[in-house]
Amino acid sequence: MKRAFFCLVLAAWFALTAVPSAVHADAPVKERQFVWGVLASTGHDYNGVFSPGVAPSLYLLAGQTHILLPSYTLVYYWPIDHEYKPDWASLNEPAAGTVEILTLDGRVLQRLTSETYLMQPVNTPPGSPPELLRGEQATAAYHAYETKREAYYASMAEYDKKLAEYMRQQELTPNDTFLQKPDPPPTFAEFFPPPSPGYFVQLDPGAYRLQLRDASGQIVPGSQRTLIAVTPRQESVGYAVIPESKWTIPEQSDESSEIIYVTAQGTTLYLEPFRMREFNQQELARLSNPQDTTASPNRWQWVQDAPLNNVQLEILSNGQPVARVAKQSYSVKQIPGAALGYTVVPFDASATASPDLEAFAVPAVAGATAYAVRLVYEDGIIVPGSERSVIQANDTLSPFSYALIFLPLGGGLVVLGWRRRIHARSLKALAAMGG
């Protein structure tokens, strides 16, 4: 009886303690905190970056214009990502004041005041990054957008009216063939957020201090950070190397010290050039997430940047240009039937909606075991870092190659044998002298 009672009490205790703890785990504690939000430029696009108080350093790309967005929000720890997250939906209160950029020894370099900005979407070509407009430009663009939107709403209202009239008339005179259905106004799919306040900053490479000073001249608590303006260690031209028969698995060549080896069968290579930048791995990770701890501070990483346009590919044989190739659009067709394989054909806009790849086609150069490619601008100037050697290597090592391993051993045996002979001769001479 006593044992049953003890078990019951134990079960009740487990039930009472286990359930609330599980409930607690689902509701993280949120704390009102000053944070830095950043619209950080990557050079051709913008990323949203969040810097809570636990991340003492903020990383920005040097030489680019970024927008600092100091604000208050609710911050909570999210154990799954091991990171602090903002709850913008509950609180998003901009923090006013003057942003100060200082040297590490405390000398003020820049005092930034708030300015309005707008990220204007760019639709052509599709996928283009938005254009950053600031100040008057932003206001004017938004005003133009609002005017267009109002005109659209007005034409939609007009259309609705005409449509209702059309339907009424159709009901009254169903057999009237002269009745015309009104045309809807052209679709208006644009969406601009209204201009917002932000602080524009552009920095040379180096380390700085960042803080926000409020209207009373006091430094806003929690606003101080170390600001690191990051620059790539080197820049180059990279290529996606796509052999015709293996287009789904392209090879990547990041830097000019790499060589493109092709097999003896020969294949057309499709080369897609990109600008490449090499960053410190930790700095690169912290450009998008200042809380990152996984990236290593002593490793380097190439990052593919925007594609290179307005260039031509020059093919060189024995150091002399032999041909120039222009970039073209191609479609990839799977070979019909059960056999695997692809063919790459020039893009035909009437047959397919969009090309599969835009690249320079380099046919296998007949009889050449080595040639080189490089990019040139329209005025003939060579694009630095774009040179690549294309080599047709032999299939196997000949047995003679393996014999080279024993060359030093053979040389050693000769030397040691020669020494032994000299030694023996010396001993004989000594013996003769002794005799």
Next chain:
Amino acid sequence: MTRLKPSLYLDLHSTSMVSRQTLRTLLFSPGIYVTLSLALAVTMLLLRNTLGVINSGYATVLFEPFVTPLLGMCILGGLYVALVATLSVTRERESGTLETLFYGPIRFHDYLLGKQVAHLVAYGGMTITFLLVCLVLAWLTHLLLTPLLLAIAGLSLATTAALIGLALWIASLVRTTRGTLLAFVGLIVVVLALQVGEASLVSIVGSQQLLQFVFLRDSLIFLNQIVNWVSPVSYLFQGTDAAVRQSWGEWVMYFLIALLYGLVTLNLAAVQLRRKGVLR
């Protein structure tokens, strides 16, 4: 026994005598030939693998295929000559040769410089032979051989001078052959363990997001930064990286640092040898 103070003055005749004698001993021992053959065997394995990779696809992007084998040879050859250098000094001390030698008009600097030059010349010979074999292999396989190899080989002369200097310093610090061998091999094992450990943790933390290893990884990175300052092999890697990036100013800096390293350790060895004496 001469008790001359260390000075910048060098008796080139004595240095040359020690150097020639040491070089003769080196050339008449099989180790140098075995090491070179071993380096070539590793090279052949790597090249065979490279050709396999090239032939497995229609187009393959590869970093210069002879750089890794050359670096392997530089490390293997460098460590071999450094080990032989350290053992030659301790053995000569143990056998009493040093004691006899220093009754004559020879300075510690001259003796140690002679040792360093002899081992460096032997290493230079290994490197030239290796490069010539690479030239033949490049001709046979059509793999590209570029001037980058010369930059690495040139730098390796300075880093090997530093490695030999370090080895001579160890020899001057430790009295017995066994102790020297243990110290030298122990040093290599520690450096290797640190570098392998760091590389593994960087990979684990980076790819699998295992945050519990971040502190350990950062500690090993810190220790490796110290190793990078004291290990001549790390100067070889850093200089090679600079050469690949065509940052020639940096390459010259690493070359000069390695040379200076060799001179400083040689002087430290001379001072230590003078303090401890050359008696058995």
